[in-house]
Amino acid sequence: MVDPTxxxxxxxxxxxxxxxxxxxxxxxxxxxxxxxAGAPEALVQLAARASRDETRHAGHxxxxxxxxxxxxxxxxxxxxxxxxxELSPEQKLAYEVVAQSCISxxxxxxxxxxxxxxxxxxxxxxxxxxxxxxEVHHARLGWAYLAWARQRMDIGFLGAWLPSxxxxxxxxxxxxxxxxxxxxxxxxxxxxxxxxxxxxVYLETLQSVVIPGMxxxxxxxxxxxxxxxxxxxxVESAAxxxx
Amino acid sequence: xxxxxxxxxxxxxxTALGLAAAAACGGxxxxxxxxxxxxxxxxxxxxxxxxxxxxVGW
Numbered sequence: 001m002v003d004p005t006x007x008x009x010x011x012x013x014x015x016x017x018x019x020x021x022x023x024x025x026x027x028x029x030x031x032x033x034x035x036x037a038g039a040p041e042a043l044v045q046l047a048a049r050a051s052r053d054e055t056r057h058a059g060h061x062x063x064x065x066x067x068x069x070x071x072x073x074x075x076x077x078x079x080x081x082x083x084x085x086e087l088s089p090e091q092k093l094a095y096e097v098v099a100q101s102c103i104s105x106x107x108x109x110x111x112x113x114x115x116x117x118x119x120x121x122x123x124x125x126x127x128x129x130x131x132x133x134x135e136v137h138h139a140r141l142g143w144a145y146l147a148w149a150r151q152r153m154d155i156g157f158l159g160a161w162l163p164s165x166x167x168x169x170x171x172x173x174x175x176x177x178x179x180x181x182x183x184x185x186x187x188x189x190x191x192x193x194x195x196x197x198x199x200x201v202y203l204e205t206l207q208s209v210v211i212p213g214m215x216x217x218x219x220x221x222x223x224x225x226x227x228x229x230x231x232x233x234x235v236e237s238a239a240x241x242x243x
Numbered sequence: 244x245x246x247x248x249x250x251x252x253x254x255x256x257x258t259a260l261g262l263a264a265a266a267a268c269g270g271x272x273x274x275x276x277x278x279x280x281x282x283x284x285x286x287x288x289x290x291x292x293x294x295x296x297x298x299v300g301w
Contacts, residue, residue: 143257
């Protein structure tokens with residue numbers, strides 16, 4: 001019988017393989033679209049480099065799965081886009097950059113920081129360190145883009161969409177109760193943050209990085225603050241019931 | 244690194260980068276199509292909902 005904690009860690013690394021291969025496609029697309037939009041060369045190149053990084057990261061995830069004797073899934077081949085159809089082309093580009101870099105990559109950095117603090121295995125630590133080094137640039141792209149874009153367009157529309165972006169990056173399961181093995185602290189040694197700690201890290205990152213970052217760029221953070229507080233309340237209520 | 248420090252590293256670091264990049268090229272790469280053109284990577288095809296949401300993270 002397969003240890004459920006081990007199986008869960010395998011599933012997480014398999015999902016990360018898809019996240020990284022999908023991000024490679026998205027950053028390649030964003031690089032082209034940034035160029036088309038007249039963005040500074042430095043931002044265009046940053047997105048192109050991020051695409052190459054993500055392909056390499058997917059390879060690291062595959063290596064880790066093989067080391068764990070787990071199946072390596074097929075890479076993501078779809079270019080997933082999330083911007084609502086009613087937005088203008090330049091708003092759609094802003095939506096995709098912010099969803100990818102300001103939300104998803106910023107949250108990924110927080111996860112990596114948490115994992116690096118706990119990692120003891122040599123190869124895993126080396127991979128996490130490399131990923132964290134690269135993800136800094138992937139997240140910075142979004143904040144750099146906002147600094148440029150706000151001089152050319154009204155980015156205020158983003159405020160209403162931030163909760164939707166945050167919910168998408170969290171995924172469908174983060175704020176639902178997890179199985180018992182999802183709380184096993186042994187997961188940290190496999191490069192996986194236990195469920196309740198992941199909830200805490202996610203909300204803290206929204207609170208202390210994303211929300212003040214959006215405010216710094218003049219975007220209304222009221223909807224995202226409300227979404228964050230609702231999730232925090234639900235998490236605390238669930239914890240109180242378990243206690 | 245503490246999570247709170249990410250504000251300085253990512254948000255302030257990225258913002259400074261964007262301002263410097265914009266200043267270096269006069270605010271525009273000269274391509275000038277104003278974001279109206281959208282292209283897909285070779286061999287790629289679109290998916291997702293197109294109705295909000297965002298990419299799942301780590």
